[in-house]
Structures are given as C-alpha cells and as structure tokens.
Amino acid sequence: MDTAEGRAARWVPASYGPLLLIFAHPDDETFTSAGTVAAAMALGIDAVAISATRGEGGKTGIPHLDTPDVLGAVREQELRAAMAIVGVRDIRFLDYRDSGMAGAPENADRHAFMRAPVQDVVSKLVPHVRAVQLSTVITFGPDGLYGHPDHVAIHRAATAAVHAAADPACLSGVFAPWRTPSLYYATIPRERMQRLVDRPDGPLRDLPRKQRDRLGTPAAAITTVIDVSPHREVKGRAIAAHRTQTGEGGPLSGMPEEHREAHLSREHFVRVRLPWDPAAPAPLGSDLLSDLAATRPTRPA
Numbered sequence: 001m002d003t004a005e006g007r008a009a010r011w012v013p014a015s016y017g018p019l020l021l022i023f024a025h026p027d028d029e030t031f032t033s034a035g036t037v038a039a040a041m042a043l044g045i046d047a048v049a050i051s052a053t054r055g056e057g058g059k060t061g062i063p064h065l066d067t068p069d070v071l072g073a074v075r076e077q078e079l080r081a082a083m084a085i086v087g088v089r090d091i092r093f094l095d096y097r098d099s100g101m102a103g104a105p106e107n108a109d110r111h112a113f114m115r116a117p118v119q120d121v122v123s124k125l126v127p128h129v130r131a132v133q134l135s136t137v138i139t140f141g142p143d144g145l146y147g148h149p150d151h152v153a154i155h156r157a158a159t160a161a162v163h164a165a166a167d168p169a170c171l172s173g174v175f176a177p178w179r180t181p182s183l184y185y186a187t188i189p190r191e192r193m194q195r196l197v198d199r200p201d202g203p204l205r206d207l208p209r210k211q212r213d214r215l216g217t218p219a220a221a222i223t224t225v226i227d228v229s230p231h232r233e234v235k236g237r238a239i240a241a242h243r244t245q246t247g248e249g250g251p252l253s254g255m256p257e258e259h260r261e262a263h264l265s266r267e268h269f270v271r272v273r274l275p276w277d278p279a280a281p282a283p284l285g286s287d288l289l290s291d292l293a294a295t296r297p298t299r300p301a
C-alpha cells in the first residue's frame with residue numbers, strides 16, 4: 001500500500017534512537033516540531049523534551065494566573081498535555097526562570113535563564129544527551145526565531161552540549177561520551193514571519209520593527225522541510241493544549257487562517273554540520289529528519 005506511513009516505514013529504520021528536543025519554554029517544541037515528533041512516533045521512534053524554564057515570565061492577562069509560580073505550574077501541565085497528545089511522556093526541566101522578552105523586568109531576575117553561564121547549562125544538558133543515546137537533537141538556531149533572549153541562550157547551550165557530550169574530557173565519568181548523529185535548528189521561513197508581523201491583527205504585531213529583518217531563517221537557507229500534513233490534526237490539538245498562549249486573549253491567539261494552515265502542514269529545519277558528520281548529503285537511512293523530509297506523503301484529493 002503506497003501510503004505515507006508505508007513509504008516512511010520502508011525508508012526510516014525503526015532503530016533510530018529518540019529525538020531530543022531542547023528548548024527554552026513550554027510551547028517552543030510544540031510550535032516548531034510537534035508534527036515531526038508525531039511522524040517519528042508513528043514509526044515507533046521515541047522523543048524526549050527538555051525545557052529550560054516553565055515559561056513563568058509571560059503574561060496572559062488572566063486574573064490570578066500572572067504570578068511566576070502559578071503560571072509556571074500551569075505551563076508545565078500544558079507542556080505535559082501537549083506532548084502527551086503527540087505521544088511524548090518523558091518531559092524534563094532545567095529549572096531556570098523564564099527571562100521574559102528582551103527588556104522585560106524579568107531579565108534582571110538572578111535565576112533568569114538568559115543570565116545563566118552557558119557552561120552551567122551545558123553541564124546540566126550533557127548527562128541528558130549522553131543518557132538518552134539520541135539520534136537527533138532539535139533546538140533553536142542563532143535567530144532564536146524572533147530574538148527572544150532565552151531562545152538564543154538555549155541555542156548556544158544546546159549546541160555546545162552536543163559538542164561537549166562527545167568529548168571524553170567533559171564531565172568524565174558521567175555516562176559514556178555520545179556523538180549526536182545529527183543536530184537541527186528548528187525555524188520558520190523568514191518571509192512567512194515577515195508577512196505575519198506586517199499584519200495589524202497578527203499575533204506578532206507587537207514585535208519591535210527592528211527585529212523584522214532577523215526573524216526566522218531565509219527560505220533559501222532552510223535545509224530540511226518536513227510535510228507534517230498527515231499529523232496536522234494532532235499538531236493542532238497539541239498547540240491548543242497551550243491554552244495560556246493560544247486561548248482567547250493569549251499572546252498567540254488570533255493566528256490568521258493561512259498562516260495557521262501553513263504552520264500545521266510544514267515544519268522547517270536547518271541541519272548543522274558536526275565535526276564527526278559523514279559527507280553530505282546524508283544517505284537515506286542514516287538521518288531521521290532527512291528521511292522524514294524525503295517521505296512524500298500522499299494526500300487525499
């Protein structure tokens with residue numbers, strides 16, 4: 001039977017280790033990668049999600065919710081619910097505080113993630129990278145999608161942790177060194193984000209204009225596009241589980257329909273070259289995300 005799952009099953013070995021999602025806030029992994037995770041899970045490939053914070057620095061406008069401890073507890077449960085919809089049960093936190101948007105008062109909190117020395121974060125991440133024996137790490141790129149200081153911080157720490165985990169001299173004795181087979185930065189095409197920012201009714205309307213030129217990744221620099229449309233319903237439900245973000249009045253409510261449709265159907269990544277990578281392009285069967293990208297799901301007419 002020539003279905004998406006059938007083709008993927010032929011091309012994607014089930015022997016891949018888990019995906020490891022390393023992000024800053026509950027919802028980062030859902031918005032950028034839930035469809036890809038669902039596609040992997042459908043093939044029996046597990047995933048583990050690490051969030052540096054509990055997203056407690058945001059503002060919902062909902063009475064009694066906007067204190068860091070309450071909001072952090074709520075957003076932790078939202079992440080657990082969203083990932084459960086996709087099939088991910090292993091959720092881990094690094095216990096930093098959400099730094100809030102650049103310039104927010106939360107930036108000054110001494111536990112704010114953006115203030116954590118990168119080496120401290122790397123030391124926390126390396127045991128996870130080694131213990132999970134993962135196949136692919138997904139995190140943010142240097143753009144942090146829209147420059148959020150925590151997104152940029154997790155990009156730096158996760159990238160450094162992938163390198164450090166392979167180094168026998170790093171945290172010697174803490175699990176065996178692990179060479180991450182592939183590292184990807186999750187992103188959204190810059191051109192699409194700019195169209196969203198330009199909409200006066202869009203959820204990014206409050207983003208400073210000077211960030212417009214640095215949003216996401218130019219389409220030409222994206223290496224890997226995964227058609228996640230067979231999993232759009234699951235991804236939609238996972239996004240909806242982040243109710244303090246996507247519920248009425250939340251910061252990401254009111255996504256215009258064409259953007260919502262594009263967001264649910266395609267996920268975009270940049271493959272990052274690692275020192276131990278074999279020559280590109282990765283042959284079929286050697287890299288989970290390029291296998292998934294090579295799968296062309298058949299869609300109903």
Ligand SMILES: [Zn+2]
Nearest residue numbers: 024025028148
């Ligand atoms: Zn975030």
